[in-house]
Amino acid sequence: xxxxxxxxxxxxxxxxxxxxxxxxxxxxxxxxxxxxxxxxxxxxxxxxxxxxxxxxxxxxxxxxxxxxxxxxxxxxxxxxxxxxxxxxxxxxxxxxxxxxxxxxxxxxxxxxxxxxxxxxxxxxxxxxxxxxxxxxxxxxxxxxxxxxxxxxxxxxxxxxxxxxxxxxxxxxxxxxxxxxxxxxxxxxxxxxxxxxxxxxxxxxxxxxxxxxxxxxxxxxxxxxxxxxxxxxxxxxxxxxxxxxxxxxxxxxxxxxxxxxxxxxxxxxxxxxxxxxxxxxxxxxxxxxxxxxxxxxxxxxxxxxxxxxxxxxxxxxxxxxxxxxxxxxxxxxxxxxxxxxxxxxxxxxxxxxxxxxxxxxxxxxxxxxxxxxxxxxxxxxxxxxxxxxxxxxxxxxxxxxxx
Amino acid sequence: xxxxxxxxxxxxxxxxxxxxxxxxxxxxxxxxxxxxxxxxxxxxxxxxxxxxxxxxxxxxxxxxxxxxxxxxxxxxxxxxxxxxxxxxxxxxxxxxxxxxxxxxxxxxxxxxxxxxxxxxxxxxxxxxxxxxxxxxxxxxxxxxxxxxxxxxxxxxxxxxxxxxxxxxxxxxxxxxxxxxxxxxxxxxxxxxxxxxxxxxxxxxxxxxxxxxxxxxxxxxxxxxxxxxxxxxxxxxxxxxxxxxxxxxxxxxxxxxxxxxxxxxxxxxxxxxxxxxxxxxxxxxxxxxxxxxxxxxxxxxxxxxxxxxxxxxxxxxxxxxxxxxxxxxxxxxxxxxxxxxxxxxxxxxxxxxxxxxxxxxxxxxxxxxxxxxxxxxxxxxxxxxxxxxxxxxxxxxxxxxxx
Numbered sequence: 046x047x048x049x050x051x052x053x054x055x056x057x058x059x060x061x062x063x064x065x066x067x068x069x070x071x072x073x074x075x076x077x078x079x080x081x082x083x084x085x086x087x088x089x090x091x092x093x094x095x096x097x098x099x100x101x102x103x104x105x106x107x108x109x110x111x112x113x114x115x116x117x118x119x120x121x122x123x124x125x126x127x128x129x130x131x132x133x134x135x136x137x138x139x140x141x142x143x144x145x146x147x148x149x150x151x152x153x154x155x156x157x158x159x160x161x162x163x164x165x166x167x168x169x170x171x172x173x174x175x176x177x178x179x180x181x182x183x184x185x186x187x188x189x190x191x192x193x194x195x196x197x198x199x200x201x202x203x204x205x206x207x208x209x210x211x212x213x214x215x216x217x218x219x220x221x222x223x224x225x226x227x228x229x230x231x232x233x234x235x236x237x238x239x240x241x242x243x244x245x246x247x248x249x250x251x252x253x254x255x256x257x258x259x260x261x262x263x264x265x266x267x268x269x270x271x272x273x274x275x276x277x278x279x280x281x282x283x284x285x286x287x288x289x290x291x292x293x294x295x296x297x298x299x300x301x302x303x304x305x306x307x308x309x310x311x312x313x314x315x316x317x318x319x320x321x322x323x324x325x326x327x328x329x330x331x332x333x334x335x336x337x338x339x340x341x342x343x344x345x346x347x348x349x350x351x352x353x354x355x356x357x358x359x360x361x362x363x364x365x366x367x368x369x370x371x372x373x374x375x376x377x378x379x380x381x382x383x384x385x386x387x388x389x390x391x392x393x394x395x396x397x398x399x400x401x402x403x404x405x406x407x408x409x410x411x412x413x414x415x416x417x418x419x420x421x422x423x424x425x426x427x428x429x430x431x432x433x434x435x436x437x438x439x440x441x442x443x444x445x446x447x
Numbered sequence: 448x449x450x451x452x453x454x455x456x457x458x459x460x461x462x463x464x465x466x467x468x469x470x471x472x473x474x475x476x477x478x479x480x481x482x483x484x485x486x487x488x489x490x491x492x493x494x495x496x497x498x499x500x501x502x503x504x505x506x507x508x509x510x511x512x513x514x515x516x517x518x519x520x521x522x523x524x525x526x527x528x529x530x531x532x533x534x535x536x537x538x539x540x541x542x543x544x545x546x547x548x549x550x551x552x553x554x555x556x557x558x559x560x561x562x563x564x565x566x567x568x569x570x571x572x573x574x575x576x577x578x579x580x581x582x583x584x585x586x587x588x589x590x591x592x593x594x595x596x597x598x599x600x601x602x603x604x605x606x607x608x609x610x611x612x613x614x615x616x617x618x619x620x621x622x623x624x625x626x627x628x629x630x631x632x633x634x635x636x637x638x639x640x641x642x643x644x645x646x647x648x649x650x651x652x653x654x655x656x657x658x659x660x661x662x663x664x665x666x667x668x669x670x671x672x673x674x675x676x677x678x679x680x681x682x683x684x685x686x687x688x689x690x691x692x693x694x695x696x697x698x699x700x701x702x703x704x705x706x707x708x709x710x711x712x713x714x715x716x717x718x719x720x721x722x723x724x725x726x727x728x729x730x731x732x733x734x735x736x737x738x739x740x741x742x743x744x745x746x747x748x749x750x751x752x753x754x755x756x757x758x759x760x761x762x763x764x765x766x767x768x769x770x771x772x773x774x775x776x777x778x779x780x781x782x783x784x785x786x787x788x789x790x791x792x793x794x795x796x797x798x799x800x801x802x803x804x805x806x807x808x809x810x811x812x813x814x815x816x817x818x819x820x821x822x823x824x825x826x827x828x829x830x831x832x833x834x835x836x837x838x839x840x841x842x843x844x845x846x847x848x849x
Contacts, residue, residue: 276674303716306720315708324726
């Protein structure tokens with residue numbers, strides 16, 4: 046990975062995962078450095094189903110920094126992109142990259158090409174995967190060593206958690222400069238191999254309040270938010286880590302649901318109030334509680350971020366039965382042949398009369414567009430096969446990616 | 448009103464109003480006595496549009512206590528009805544009714560006939576009006592003097608606020624026996640004659656969690672609830688009383704909206720979560736905030752109780768414009784000739800281009816079923832015209848009332 050003085054073109058391609066928080070990040074104590082008001086904890090999902098892929102290249106031929114996202118050129122002038130580029134280049138100069146020649150490296154312009162393997166519009170955590178992938182790729186390109194999740198954090202807060210696989214804690218930190226607010230792995234994906242996720246894509250509508258603006262307003266106006274930060278989240282984080290280490294699913298699931306509901310509660314307590322969950326989201330919540338009642342134990346958990354989509358966590362053994370119930374209560378509308386369930390295969394079980402007897406909920410056809418079945422996955426990966434690169438030799442996006 | 452020994456039949460008919468809280472009652476510190484965790488404050492609405500009407504009679508001929516609600520006979524054995532009957536009779540014996548002969552009075556069986564002038568199913572505060580009317584009527588029947596709102600409280604908590612007109616405070620109280628948890632009038636309806644209300648009836652579906660059970664679960668499981676009780680509501684109550692006394696509508700409206708949102712926030716923070724607002728409720732919330740933005744000041748407030756219906760508060764001068772906007776964004780569906788707006792007349796203003804330019808919301812036809820236009824009203828009233836009685840001479844409901 047050494048960077049030579051005479052190198053005129055260099056390209057690195059990496060992938061990074063999506064993460065879905067079970068202890069929620071909502072609220073910054075420092076907007077510029079993106080420092081959170083409380084710790085958060087997330088599960089990193091499998092990259093076969095959900096990942097960002099980014100190629101970064103520098104070349105003496107490039108006349109300016111340029112970036113293409115999902116086939117469309119975007120400005121690199123956004124504050125967050127600049128934060129990330131500046132911080133990576135600062136570390137190259139500070140630490141010195143292998144082989145030296147730092148000024149040459151960091152003075153060269155770069156091209157960035159990135160794309161997701163899932164619809165950005167689906168309202169899944171695309172910015173976390175995107176910034177994690179950008180930072181990881183740049184650090185590989187420049188040979189930056191050491192902790193990098195704090196760089197990803199400066200692009201998008203939750204991106205710092207996508208730097209690791211498995212179960213990941215983002216520490217609040219105490220320092221004003223944010224150097225102690227980074228992510229660390231609580232347990233690798235191999236720790237709890239039975240864990241699965243069913244992501245129910247409810248809507249691809251744009252949310253009416255962005256999460257950056259939303260959490261800002263919550264911190265400023267919600268009387269309940271400060272109590273959540275001071276009196277609730279830290280204890281829940283400790284309990285959650287304990288549940289994960291003990292593979293205690295009912296406790297993991299209950300805290301996950303309580304956290305999701307409290308996030309949306311403080312959003313509702315915001316002035317003006319912020320709503321992300323829809324009637325369909327609420328039907329999913331009621332179905333999950335009804336399923337747990339029928340099964341006599343907490344077997345499924347839901348969590349919602351700044352949008353109406355549900356992420357369900359459950360164990361492998363319960364996927365067939367739960368998927369059958371999901372399909373029964375949310376009969377798929379015709380999607381011109383596209384499958385209702387994508388990702389890992391499911392041996393779906395037909396619903397039983399006794400299950401249905403215990404669940405008094407309406408069926409709502411088409412309310413869930415499709416379901417992504419995935420599991421817990423690893424952190425960012427370097428893609429070694431050059432044919433997988435998104436950038437061609439002259440530094441523009443390969444056609445396939447546009 | 449004196450009760451004579453030789454009296455064999457006596458009948459009293461009264462009406463009582465609905466009240467809609469602007470500082471919300473949610474949570475009991477004593478389930479049996481119905482003592483609240485926090486103070487609440489409500490606005491008593493006009494009885495021409497919303498009222499309960501109750502006739503109570505005793506007779507030496509009656510062989511048992513009987514009750515008819517909205518034309519249907521109901522058991523009087525429910526705990527809450529019994530609480531009220533026992534407490535009223537206890538006070539008659541304790542204080543002695545004018546003319547004495549108490550044992551005769553209270554040993555006689557009574558018949559109760561009650562009906563509302565609005566659909567109970569509409570999810571408006573019918574139990575508050577109903578219990579207030581029952582208690583007020585019984586006290587008139589037996590000649591019970593003094594504070595009676597604490598009797599109504601033991602039938603249905605919020606009923607104690609319907610014992611008074613105008614703006615009414617229900618004090619939390621400190622005593623274990625609840626004798627200091629009663630309602631008192633903050634200001635009469637004449638204090639702020641411009642105040643109006645538009646009740647948007649969204650749905651007549653039964654709510655999925657009753658408020659009695661719901662507030663119980665919230666107190667037991669919501670981590671935010673205790674902070675609301677300890678750290679938020681009392682200050683808001685003081686601020687609200689100040690705003691009412693000063694006729695400061697923007698402050699009155701903002702606290703009203705924050706209170707409504709916080710009530711539903713603690714419901715969402717409950718485990719399992721409780722939802723009362725629907726997508727239509729949320730559209731109304733967004734429309735109200737959008738209208739206030741367009742008008743450049745807070746001119747309308749919404750509040751939601753344990754159901755999806757919105758109660759809007761606004762001043763008389765703004766009703767025509769707001770009603771026009773409500774009709775534009777919620778075009779009425781055909782209701783076989785029934786009017787979209789009932790109650791007080793409205794000189795509805797057509798919407799202007801400039802208003803619409805500032806409001807980016809979808810139109811949803813039929814989402815609001817109808818609107819009740821009313822104002823602030825007085826407390827319970829005695830109906831003197833005998834033809835208005837709901838009980839006929841032999842003690843059964845008059846036919847018209849069934």
